[in-house]
Amino acid sequence: MAQVYTNKSLKSIFGIALMTAALGLTACSTSTESNPDVEARQNNMKNWGDAMGVMGDMAKAPDTFDAAVFKEQAAFLAEDAANPWGHFADKAAVGNATEAVWSNADGFRAEADNFQKVTAELNAAAQTATSMDDVKPAFGQVGASCKSCHTDFKAKTD
Numbered sequence: 001m002a003q004v005y006t007n008k009s010l011k012s013i014f015g016i017a018l019m020t021a022a023l024g025l026t027a028c029s030t031s032t033e034s035n036p037d038v039e040a041r042q043n044n045m046k047n048w049g050d051a052m053g054v055m056g057d058m059a060k061a062p063d064t065f066d067a068a069v070f071k072e073q074a075a076f077l078a079e080d081a082a083n084p085w086g087h088f089a090d091k092a093a094v095g096n097a098t099e100a101v102w103s104n105a106d107g108f109r110a111e112a113d114n115f116q117k118v119t120a121e122l123n124a125a126a127q128t129a130t131s132m133d134d135v136k137p138a139f140g141q142v143g144a145s146c147k148s149c150h151t152d153f154k155a156k157t158d
């Protein structure tokens, strides 16, 4: 009797382990993918990437410049620019951030502050822009800010 019981429970433990693996419910993936802070800040960043894409397309083809659309995207970046940083408070919520976010917190804060400054400048320039030329320098500063922060503070994926 004892023998049978043991086999049964081993079987069910094995079954649960397989199911857990199939659903991706490992400790590792919950800490990176299902953490609400990581999700929130990655969502901010994804939306920024989309906005930069819309404006970047106009930069590549200046005759397609649409002042209203550009203004909307620039305003969105400026308004959202302060939002991700509070979601980096928890050291355990690593996501694709590098250790430097916490070990060089001052450097990270400086990058975040600069981003808020350059997106405000882009938004200001966009208000009166009638061509890509009017926003190109400010747009370049925003792109440089994304890149500069990612160099030290975003893990290289892929």
Ligand code: HEC
Binding pocket: 038, 041, 042, 043, 045, 046, 048, 049, 050, 052, 094, 095, 096, 097, 098, 101, 108, 111, 112, 115, 142, 143, 145, 146, 147, 149, 150, 153, 154, 155
């Ligand atoms: C002050 C630093 C900083 C600035 C400025 C910044 N990023 Fe990021 N970005 C990060 C960090 C850190 C991550 C990794 C976040 C994570 O995985 O938790 C990241 C991740 C991303 C991701 C991946 C999101 C995902 O789904 O994993 C994209 C896309 C992105 N950033 C785009 C941008 C764009 C576009 C800009 C500029 C408009 C920008 N970022 C500005 C620090 C920054």
